[in-house]
Amino acid sequence: VICGIGDHDEFETMRHRFGDGGDEKTDGRRGYHHGNLKEALIAAALDLIAAKGVAGFTFADAARHAGVSPAAPYRHYRDRDTLLADVAARGFQQFADALLAAWEHGRPKPVTALKRMGHAYLAFARKEPALYAAMFEAGIDLNANAECRRESDRAFNTLKQACETVVSASNVTPKPPVMMMALHIWSCTHGTATLYARGDRARQSLPMSPEELLEAHLLVYLGGLGIDTRQ
């Protein structure tokens, strides 16, 4: 079998990732060098985390999934955790991008845009459970990976900036502390995502969708700060 891959699932994944050999040698066969192993390992990690959870993902498994010998990953990562941290960094990067895109400069109205950002948060947790798990449940040390730290800060600052804009536009006095506001919104959104937006908890007994729940939460909260949410 090509690349030493043993079953069809994995081959499908390879085909998906590498465009059915189009980007490689004309016959789809890989040479002695992989050429893109680092990326392939990250992709493999995501597949495996999605399938078996963060706990059930091993270094050797990632190598196998990428169609490479178990020693190969050591050329790129010191150990499993280093790879995982890199996955999380990618996660935070995409996450920050998604939040920023959803904010869309606060148009048409800041409060509307903030709600859209909340929806984007939930959507990310739902569409990228593997990334989300690597970011928030793998127990990796944020400070161990500079990029991880930087991107997670960027995500938070996007939210904080949005809060600043919402507050400024509302003319509420005195202005509520924006840092606190951002921390509050982050915590209730994260709580909603982990408790309700994924299979974990009492999903069947929810009276409304996680999105509706979060939106109501935000409106009540902003109202409590004295911000006119219909502005």
Next chain:
Amino acid sequence: VICGIGDHDEFETMRHRFGDGGDEKTDGRRGYHHGNLKEALIAAALDLIAAKGVAGFTFADAARHAGVSPAAPYRHYRDRDTLLADVAARGFQQFADALLAAWEHGRPKPVTALKRMGHAYLAFARKEPALYAAMFEAGIDLNANAECRRESDRAFNTLKQACETVVSASNVTPKPPVMMMALHIWSCTHGTATLYARGDRARQSLPMSPEELLEAHLLVYLGGLGIDTRQ
């Protein structure tokens, strides 16, 4: 070595758990039968989760920690996950008890008691990180273990009942939906606990303690519902 225990840490643990032999044979020696293995396994699981996290806890490890052969646990649990679910069930039980105790029939005032309940939530997450991890991060299926399900429902219903009391006492009209209110408070409290009350996230950049943060969050939220928080 007594009981086949190999190092001092474990012996210390045994002494702690079983009162230095006071409850057992006079010389502290265990007989062929452990007599309390199920409990000992749960205690061992907690120690191990606290030390190495949920992921790094194995069935064999629990047996070793309890001073018993690796085959012994099979008399009580089918596998690691069944044991873990039992640990989580204990966790939810203590958790529900803690919330109920903190509520204290809503005295002296419902809003004060609700805040106390929030603090109790954070305190539990902090003082019992192993239980908390088993309950919320182990990825166990709540419905797989009836007691787990029952106790987690009891905890949630305690919160819901508190919300009901707070709303009733406030005379706000129209009455906000209590179920939604409970879900909101649960999510922001859980979010605060996981994001800020444990080492995971940007702890150093917090402008206030998780307790203060949560209290402020609750007050703003209740205010947003039209509830007079100084009542």
Next chain:
DNA sequence: TGTACATCAGTGAACGCGCGTTCACTGATGTAC
């Protein structure tokens, strides 16, 4: 009260397995001249 016996909760040896890690190696790539 004593005895026989069923049942229960543990032992310990054994097994196959997959993981992490290392090692000397080898094929491919890029570059100096």
Next chain:
DNA sequence: TGTACATCAGTGAACGCGCGTTCACTGATGTAC
């Protein structure tokens, strides 16, 4: 343009280890009579 060579990114075999799981067993406990 061709050639020699350094460097790089893989191989694959090997190892020790601990885990999960099983098995026939055995010692302790409880109960019937």
